Amino acid sequence: ELKVEQNPLFLSMQEGKNYTIYCNYSTTSDRLYWYRQDPGKSLESLFVLLSNGAVKQEGRLMASLDTKARLSTLHITAAVHDLSATYFCAVDILVWTVSDGLTFGKGTHLIIQP
Amino acid sequence: EPEVTQTPSHQVTQMGQEVILRCVPISNHLYFYWYRQILGQKVEFLVSFYNNEISEKSEIFDDQFSVERPDGSNFTLKIRSTKLEDSAMYFCASSIPVSTYYTFGSGTRLTVV
Numbered sequence: 001e002l003k004v005e006q007n008p009l010f011l012s013m014q015e016g017k018n019y020t021i022y023c024n025y026s027t028t029s030d031r032l033y034w035y036r037q038d039p040g041k042s043l044e045s046l047f048v049l050l051s052n053g054a055v056k057q058e059g060r061l062m063a064s065l066d067t068k069a070r071l072s073t074l075h076i077t078a079a080v081h082d083l084s085a086t087y088f089c090a091v092d093i094l095v096w097t098v099s100d101g102l103t104f105g106k107g108t109h110l111i112i113q114p
Numbered sequence: 115e116p117e118v119t120q121t122p123s124h125q126v127t128q129m130g131q132e133v134i135l136r137c138v139p140i141s142n143h144l145y146f147y148w149y150r151q152i153l154g155q156k157v158e159f160l161v162s163f164y165n166n167e168i169s170e171k172s173e174i175f176d177d178q179f180s181v182e183r184p185d186g187s188n189f190t191l192k193i194r195s196t197k198l199e200d201s202a203m204y205f206c207a208s209s210i211p212v213s214t215y216y217t218f219g220s221g222t223r224l225t226v227v
Binding site (some may be wrong): 031033041042043045048050089092099100101102103104105106107 | 145147149155156157158159161169170172205209214215216218219220221
């Protein structure tokens, strides 16, 4: 059974600080996703990481993937209040070309205080 | 930008009643999914659907649940006899073959009373 563990589950930080969210998964997967969710809203896709060593950056967020360690990180640089949200990582496995569905972590509830 | 549309946005139903949640995936997408999220918890996979049949389903997707693509545009999730623990946000998603991207709908909040 594929398991995805995120930590921390709750993070309160000040604006301007840097921090990293960690995502571990239990078995080999094909794709690693990061999503953002605002309260009561849907899932907004942030990054898709496909290969070992992949790094993607968008604004103050940077995601990386180490497939050997089965670890992905989401790094926040110089946090601003607008980044307050819940961040989920998720993985899936392809059976031929069809995904077996995303397995999500529990999410990291991030609060950024002025 | 194309969207996945879900209706209704919020549905309240009595325990034991049947509900149908509706989704209109993006028109050229071929893979369809339902997920649920109990308030404050993680998103859980329910079922995937391709070529007019279920391709994968989770343990949550028991005999009370069914999916259908009745008319080539809608993709529905039916819960036959709702229970209190079915209260959750239900998300529909779709994707194209070999794509790495899923497009999620805005969700239907189901409240069972």
